[in-house]
Amino acid sequence: MGAKHGHKDFTPGVYDGLRRGGGYVVVASVFLNILALALPLALLQIYDRIIPNSSLGTLLLLLAGVVSAVVLEGVLRVARAEIVGWIGIQFEHTASCKAFAHVFDTPADELEKVGPGELIERLGGLPTVREVFSENWTLVVCDLPFVLLFLGAIGYLAGWLVLAPTAVLIGFAAFALLGSKASEQAIQDFNTVRDRRQNFSIEVIHGVHSVKSMAMEAQMIQRYARLQEAVAKNSHRVVQVSTNSLGVAGVFSQLLTLSVVIFGSLMVVDNVLTVGGLSACTLLAGRALQPVQKAVGLWTRWQTAKLMRARFETIFQLPLEPRAEAPVVQPIRGQVDLKGVVFKHAADAEPLFNGLDLHIRPGERIAIGGDNGCGKSTLLRMLHGSIAPTEGEILLDGIPIQQHERDHLMRSDGIAFIPQRGELLRGTILENLTMFRPDRRKEALRLAGVMGLDEVVYRLAHGYHTRVGDGSTDILPRGVVQRVAVIRALVSRPRVLLFDEANAAMDGPGDERLRQYFESMSRDTTLIMVTLRPSMQRLADKVLRIEGGKLVKAQPPQAPVANTDVAALAGKVIA
Numbered sequence: 001m002g003a004k005h006g007h008k009d010f011t012p013g014v015y016d017g018l019r020r021g022g023g024y025v026v027v028a029s030v031f032l033n034i035l036a037l038a039l040p041l042a043l044l045q046i047y048d049r050i051i052p053n054s055s056l057g058t059l060l061l062l063l064a065g066v067v068s069a070v071v072l073e074g075v076l077r078v079a080r081a082e083i084v085g086w087i088g089i090q091f092e093h094t095a096s097c098k099a100f101a102h103v104f105d106t107p108a109d110e111l112e113k114v115g116p117g118e119l120i121e122r123l124g125g126l127p128t129v130r131e132v133f134s135e136n137w138t139l140v141v142c143d144l145p146f147v148l149l150f151l152g153a154i155g156y157l158a159g160w161l162v163l164a165p166t167a168v169l170i171g172f173a174a175f176a177l178l179g180s181k182a183s184e185q186a187i188q189d190f191n192t193v194r195d196r197r198q199n200f201s202i203e204v205i206h207g208v209h210s211v212k213s214m215a216m217e218a219q220m221i222q223r224y225a226r227l228q229e230a231v232a233k234n235s236h237r238v239v240q241v242s243t244n245s246l247g248v249a250g251v252f253s254q255l256l257t258l259s260v261v262i263f264g265s266l267m268v269v270d271n272v273l274t275v276g277g278l279s280a281c282t283l284l285a286g287r288a289l290q291p292v293q294k295a296v297g298l299w300t301r302w303q304t305a306k307l308m309r310a311r312f313e314t315i316f317q318l319p320l321e322p323r324a325e326a327p328v329v330q331p332i333r334g335q336v337d338l339k340g341v342v343f344k345h346a347a348d349a350e351p352l353f354n355g356l357d358l359h360i361r362p363g364e365r366i367a368i369g370g371d372n373g374c375g376k377s378t379l380l381r382m383l384h385g386s387i388a389p390t391e392g393e394i395l396l397d398g399i400p401i402q403q404h405e406r407d408h409l410m411r412s413d414g415i416a417f418i419p420q421r422g423e424l425l426r427g428t429i430l431e432n433l434t435m436f437r438p439d440r441r442k443e444a445l446r447l448a449g450v451m452g453l454d455e456v457v458y459r460l461a462h463g464y465h466t467r468v469g470d471g472s473t474d475i476l477p478r479g480v481v482q483r484v485a486v487i488r489a490l491v492s493r494p495r496v497l498l499f500d501e502a503n504a505a506m507d508g509p510g511d512e513r514l515r516q517y518f519e520s521m522s523r524d525t526t527l528i529m530v531t532l533r534p535s536m537q538r539l540a541d542k543v544l545r546i547e548g549g550k551l552v553k554a555q556p557p558q559a560p561v562a563n564t565d566v567a568a569l570a571g572k573v574i575a
Contacts, residue, residue: 103315187238444491479506
């Protein structure tokens with residue numbers, strides 16, 4: 001059973017805040033833009049009636065009304081900004097939680113195809129999407145229709161003068177549309193090279209020990225410099241496009257004022273328009289320009305946000321792990337069956353496994369060997385349910401593993417997987433042992449004593465409360481990190497334990513303690529080990545080997561010859 005395809009639609013619940021608060025934003029915008037007419041109309045009255053008639057009382061009343069309108073407009077702007085800000089925060093919270101949940105529902109092999117840097121970049125672009133789409137753009141969209149109100153007011157006061165600002169605004173909008181293609185391409189190129197740089201940085205930092213051990217620092221620095229040069233060039237292009245847009249916006253702003261003043265002055269000279277009418281029209285033209293100017297100013301950022309939104313939505317196109325419609329929740333006994341299992345890394349690739357068949361009884365111990373690259377780790381990941389076979393079935397207690405309830409299967413008394421290289425999460429050593437579950441503390445400390453971890457931890461200043469993770473794992477040797485990974489898996493008391501050469505980095509005492517634990521482990525646990533160590537293989541009831549995409553029986557290793565027997569054999573040879 002393959003993974004299901006993801007879904008692009010992440011909108012359910014995401015825009016609930018906009019639906020609830022959108023009405024308030026629209027109402028506030030209506031009153032804001034109506035109140036914006038107060039000052040131009042006041043100037044009209046002052047120049048045309050109050051000053052010629054020297055009407056001081058009327059002036060004071062008019063000023064009181066204008067001040068009240070300006071204060072009310074300010075209050076409404078603050079309230080609208082608060083509502084829109086809350087809508088944006090709610091959008092970001094809901095969308096990011098949905099994306100994170102989708103990532104954890106995606107098969108691990110599919111996530112590996114997406115570089116970690118690219119995945120982080122997709123998630124990290126959401127604040128920009130929120131700011132542009134849910135905040136700034138919402139305000140601009142609410143204000144843009146009122147451009148017609150201000151132009152209508154100019155037409156009412158000055159007739160054909162309205163054609164001057166209308167022509168400038170149309171030219172302004174046309175320029176923005178023409179420049180959008182160049183802007184979009186520049187931003188797309190910048191995002192591509194930035195992703196390459198980020199993926200490279202994460203990979204190098206993650207493998208810094210390998211880089212240093214092979215003295216590859218100079219090559220890595222040169223490659224990073226080339227990537228950074230490409231990022232800098234494309235960043236300059238984006239800044240250049242944005243700066244050009246803002247510069248042209250400033251030119252159009254001055255053209256708007258100039259066109260109204262020039263043509264309005266001619267109308268005043270011809271006694272078609274009053275001085276007060278010209279002043280009011282100049283202010284109204286400026287107010288009409290503001291939403292358009294904001295829209296053009298946001299245009300470059302909107303292009304960025306549009307691309308980031310498209311990239312963010314690709315998270316929801318990642319395939320989902322197959323889930324049963326009615327998942328099975330039942331106690332695990334530990335019987336594992338493989339029936340005709342075929343696995344390919346890609347549809348056109350050669351099969352890694354070709355018709356695997358295997359029956360493992362509850363409590364049985366199996367050791368699996370094979371050459372490098374034969375698929376030992378892939379087989380364990382299929383048994384774990386992390387990846388699905390291309391063909392065939394993997395059954396757990398006679399039920400396809402995908403039909404078991406996933407959370408139940410991975411918790412206590414289920415399946416545990418110990419990888420070759422354990423990783424520590426940000427937190428304390430104890431939290432990593434218990435996986436942040438306080439109810440497992442007692443069992444974790446008991447196992448730490450059995451594995452000899454406490455001998456190492458007690459030498460640390462903060463003991464089990466030592467902070468690890470986030471790059472601080474270097475304070476612990478790799479062998480100690482592997483012990484933590486082993487204990488973390490064992491603390492859940494699994495019924496099926498998958499062991500992928502997790503003792504490769506352990507020292508001699510740690511490896512021996514692990515071997516002794518497996519030897520004394522209850523037969524209630526089915527143990528499937530990928531190991532080439534004879535000491536581990538001797539614990540198995542059955543030793544298998546992967547050859548040619550098949551599982552074949554292998555000879556179990558012979559018990560080590562005692563020292564006395566070696567001496568006797570040596571004596572016979574000498575004799």
